[in-house]
Amino acid sequence: MNHVQLPPQFAFLEPFVDDWGSLATQDERYRKRQDLSQAKLEAFHAALAPRLEEVFTYLDTFDPAALPAAEALLFRVVLGLTEASQAVEILGQPRIPHAPYPHTVNMEWVGYQPH
């Protein structure tokens, strides 16, 4: 998996692959958000949020059930923004005020295997 590369036109996300690229569940992304600085979350958001449509226009051309390795990596990185955007657009900080740290929450999609 280490040698999988992002599709070349999305190389701008390369700096964020280490943080988000290997996370497999929403809870792992939530945990990651808690451990990143707000500055790092903002940098990720600034790079990706304005280009979401471009990313998904590209991903639309693949079968969601059979993403090739590079596109699967791209989607995993992009899913990181579901957490990072909460910190950047809503909370103004990585962690929820007063919540336990580290905090994990079990999240199960019943009958669907999320990426």
Added chain:
Amino acid sequence: MADISKHMTKACDMSLGNAFVPVEYYTSPDYFRREQDMIFRRAWLMVGRMDEVPEPGDYIVREVPTLKANVVIARGKDGQVRAFHNACSHRGVALVCQPRGNTMTFRCPYHAWLYRIDGSLSAIPGEQDFPHVDKAANGLAGIHLDTWGGFIFLNFAQEPEVSLSQFLAGLDVMLDGAPFEQFPFCIRVTDEIDCNWKNLVNAFNEGYHVAVLHNKTLRPAVVPKDNPHLHYLDVKQFGPHSTGTVQRNFDYNPDAPALTWVYAQMLPTSAPDLDAIKQGRAGFHDHPGINRLKIENFGTETITVFPNISIQPLANGYLFYQFWPISERRMRTEVRIYSRHAPRTLREEYAMASTLAATRDVVVEDMAMSRLQQIGMESGGKTHQQFGQNEPLLRMFTRDYEAYLAGAAM
């Protein structure tokens, strides 16, 4: 809408004078034991949806942590849905080990006693050594089960004191036909936290905290100018259950590129679908028992089912919250986010993951505050909590809680 304030239900409108509530209810192990015996072993408890077991042979396993119960809910060949304790008649093993599945038999992994999907015992290996065991009398131990609106309720009493319909006391009638089944797909969010379960029950029974605790998450979307403390409107009582109407800001339009992109893919559970409203296909929006005032900026009807459930029908689905006591100072929260369908595209998966993260963050705010509340109450400096006129449902819950602990009929 003219003056909304006349619809803000106050405690005095409901003749609820109990403004001071002992902290002991929230901190004492003795009260927890009484809650187990006098409430959770007597009330009908919601544990799932019929559409979780749509076909004969489908089963799910559910925990009821308050009673340490491990329950199998299974649809038989005859189409009937039944509930059993997950405990082998031989030596007690919790024999159903998968959280869900489809089968016609359950085989105990210890010595292979075999049960049918209806719970009856069908075979004992080496049966000659169990001449004293009457197979007909040794099925899995049944639990009373009934349904309303597609929701499965259990009753752990030997014989329930009242039927489910009597227990729901008219709530079921008012909400008859509410289209829960239009939203079959769910994401379950569960967490355990160090606080009394009633802290969370109370948090979901008042809007007073929303502008403060949820200042960044919920307030911009839901707290309207004409109701800054988010009083629930038109509160209705049904025995120990209640409903209340909650507004929303229809002009909420955050300057937030990721969220804006999500809205364009698939509206979050709570965001009003203006086109659907106009076309009369907005799910719960048109049900006569919901938003009886017909307020234009309707957000949700918050439905509280005693003892531990809050349901919020929303524009594009509904939220289901359940609060299980584990001890006087530990509880489990289960949140289910129901939508019309599973993600069909990667865009929808992203949008639903984003809504999941946003919903979870709000609930985590409530749980975080409930934990601080527990620390404060256990510190011992205060003997009472004080409930305002704007917290009528907290007083109502307490009134009924006290009555049941004292043995009042369900």
